[in-house]
Amino acid sequence: MKKYTNTGSKDTRSGFGDGLTELGKNNPNVVALCADLTGSLKMGDFQKNHPERFFQVGIAEANMMGIAAGMTIGGKIPFTGTFANFSTGRVYDQIRQSIAYSDKNVKICASHAGLTLGEDGATHQILEDIGLMKMLPGMTVINTCDYNQTKAATIAIAEHHGPVYLRFGRPKVANFTPEDQKFEIGKAVLLNEGKDVTIIATGHLVWEALQAAEELEEKGISAEVINIHTIKPLDEAAILASIGKTGCVVTAEEHNFLGGLGESVARTLVQNHPAPQEFVATMDTFGESGTPEQLMEKYGLNAAAIVKASEKVIKRK
Amino acid sequence: MPNTQQLEDFVSQVRRDIVRQVHKVNSGHPGGSLGCAEFISVLYQEMMDRKEGFDMDGNGEDLFFLSNGHISPVFYSVLARSGYFPIEELNTFRLINSRLQGHPTTHEGLPGVRIASGSLGQGLSVAIGAANTKKINGDKHLVYSLHGDGELQEGQNWEAIMYAAAKKVDNLIATVDRNHQQIDGCTDDVLPMGDITAKFEAFGWDVLEIKDGNNISEVIKGLEEAKSRTGKGKPVAVIMTTVMGHGVDFMMHTHKWHGVAPNDEQLEKALAQNPETLGDY
Structure with a gap:
């Protein structure tokens, strides 16, 4: 069978953070919003490099989703960052009405998905988010497997017009997909x-x-x-x-x-x-x-x- | 710019449009729509700096977001009569295959609408987002929004109210339609909200009041004042007292016409109180 090598375990959320850093350099329309989890989502570089395009909204995810929807009006591409639980279940109606039904170009980026969030327990370990998001008409749903793929996906979704749910996680896991991969949405x-x-x-x-x-x-x-x-x-x-x-x-x-x-x-x-x-x-x-x-x-x-x-x-x- | 008489005529026609829309399909929300006829007419006819035609981004023009989407009849009437889509299309309100959905949406591509609303409490966040983008883009135009008073019971508003003051979103004028009514009754009976002006002030907003939101001159004066207070480091709130059902005597001062359509006889009475000025659709 084809051999795959772990080139060094890394967390997928760092793939998101590094992808966002690159987008910050290359796409002036990308803006980022975070609900008090900048460190957890690895959004610190973007925040530091582009303070004018970074929006700390505090612990207020519903407001964050609405602001993100509004920011698309005038041409921005908002990336929201919080845990998967607070990116979906907590704000389902905000996503449904203000983002999905309104066809807004918002990228909902969700870390700490699933059981691998670990010790925080079930209040934070959402296992229903893919279902919630895939039921929304027009929503693209992506769940990446390693650091390299998450970074590539983060960059790719900025080029895709329409709402996207990007799901990744907390722990360090094997990094085995190519660093230079072309991420094609919808392609197995x-x-x-x-x-x-x-x-x-x-x-x-x-x-x-x-x-x-x-x-x-x-x-x-x-x-x-x-x-x-x-x-x-x-x-x-x-x-x-x-x-x-x-x-x-x-x-x-x-x-x-x-x-x-x-x-x-x-x-x-x-x-x-x-x-x-x-x-x-x-x-x-x-x-x-x-x-x-x-x-x-x-x-x-x-x-x-x-x-x-x-x-x-x-x-x- | 229209003079006061022209605005009065415009509003009279808008009121006719409202009651005719809801009567035809025996559904919709006439009460709040009638109460906000002056406000939305003044916004589009007098206050907002608008470009010809419609594009979603709305760069280089003022924007308006209707958070209390159930008052779509007044929104649709003013949009149509301000040139966003054919006036005859008001005939399709709430009908199948229509762009004029029960609650406003971008989904069917109706020009003039930039966000879906109806599920309450979301519009202020959206307006703040649009205001943020205007700042990033160096666009000096303003963002206006309208909210029901009962709608302030939704918690997301208070997240947004806190945010807008903290982040000095001072290119935003949010108006609250203080008609003291909601579906189940008087706001003071359903869930008293106390002193809304004091609450906005406590959160750090610059607040002014329009005592009679059904008086065109007062609405203009209030909004001019609100405009003069933008750009000074604080978001601006306008607490505007209106009468639900204003302009149709039997619909006034009650929550009963929040979401009920008039019958044939009631329609005739309502129309008799609001002369046809610009031509019915």
Whole structure:
């Protein structure tokens, strides 16, 4: 199988911060807003370099979303930064009316998504945000897998007109995608070709999917691995092509199995090419305090869980 | 610029448009619309520096945001009669496939509308955002907004009120329609809001009052004064007392016409009190 190397673990939020720093230099229309989490979101460089284009709104996310919507009028491209929980659930109606329905060019950038936020516990560990955002008409939903991809995505979404939800996380994770990658919104990335099972992963689970594929290879199972960074619009053609070949699929995401990537894949299959599917995701539950590794183990979101699900789904073919 | 009589005529026609729109589809919000007929007419006909035509960015012109989107009948009438779209289109208010949705939206591409509103409490934040962008762009034009008094019960307003003062958003004039009514009754019965002027002042705004928001001269005087106070480091709030349902005697001084349309007989009475001045659509 194709080898991927961790070039040095980094947090995806730093990919966002560094992407934003580059945008600050290259795109004078980019403005940034933050709700009292500048350090956590790694927005400090942008703030320092472009104080006139940085807006600290305090702990007031609803106001931040409204201000961002208003700032598009006159040609600015606002990037909002706060935790995923406060970027979505807390401000759903503001996003729905003032951004999505109003077709405003706002980039909602959300860190600390999912269980890997860790010790802060369930109040902050949103596992429903992909579902909330993908249900909004016109919203693009992106969940990146490593530092390099997050940086590339941050830069790419500035060029895309329309509302975008960009989801990333807190912990340092393997950095394995190319530094010079071209990020194409809505395009799946085929990481490994295989014939027995397709593993479709997003976010932090993509690296786990690669580890799982290696383990499966040792067991004589050939796994195809697809990195879906864009959950909406979904690259249905790539998914169907792969499952047409392997005949079964495991989806893997740091999100509730209700409303996440897995459901989008299932819908695609039901409409086009029904096939057995297993879900590596949280099972309609809240999280809890713990280290990221402990939580991913407890809630079954790692390579071992993907291996198990793959073996199970192959038997269902 | 129109003289006072011309503005009176304009407002009379706007009132006819309001009651005719809601009567035709037996739905919509005439009460608050009638109460704000003078204010929105004066804004578009007298106060705002507007460009010909419409583009979303609105660079180089004053902008207006309607936060209490349910008073769409008055907004649509004034927009149409200020040249943003054909007056006949008022015939399509709330009908299927119309650009004149129950609450204003950009979604159907209606010229003159820059944000969707209807879910209350969001417009002040949007207006602040637009004002921020005007500052970054070096655009000296102003941003106006209108909010219902009951709408101030939504907490997002107070986030925005705090922000605008702290960040010295002084190219913004936010007007509160103080008609003391909301759907369930008098604001003092539903949720008393106390001294709104004192609250804005306590948050650091420059506040002035228009005692009779249904008197065109007073509205002009108040808004001129508000304009003169912009650019001085504070956002400007106008607390404007109006009578819900103003201009149609049986709709006045009650919340009952907040969201109820007149029947045929009531329509005739309402129209008889507001002469056709510029031609019905």
